[in-house]
Amino acid sequence: AAHGVPQSLADLGRHRLVHYGTGLGRSEPGFEYLSEDGSRALLPMAGALTVNDSESYLAAARAGLGIIQMPRVGVEPLLGSGELVAILPRWQAPPLPIHALYAHRRQLAPRVQLFIRWLAELLETALATESGAAAP
DSSP states (O other): OTTOOOOSGGGGGGSOEEEEOSSTTOOOOEEEEEOTTSOEEEEEOOEEEEESSHHHHHHHHHTTSOBEEOOHHHHHHHHHHTSSEEOOTTSOOOOOOOOOOOOOOSSOOHHHHHHHHHHHHHHHHHHTTOOOEEEO
């Protein structure tokens, strides 16, 4: 809010990012987006802090500590209420794969098969309108 809603990638220089890292020294400190040619690009950005779980990531954005990039399905209620604001719809991050992990068995239990199918249908519907970046 202090720096206005960015209208271009160049505007991000006035903002801070909440960095998300899965391990020590493994985070890439920048705004991730799809370039004009469809390849993954990273705009280095200063950050307020680095977190390693989605609850802390979202809490940091809600506290106004910086811009986050997470799946829209995870922030839809906060976007709807106006607590968070979607930014730069043209410069979205590349999609991430989703995996269902289960114990290896020769014969996969029918209930596990049904659960995976149900989850795939649910996610396909939810992610069909996915657009990515959110800011406090």
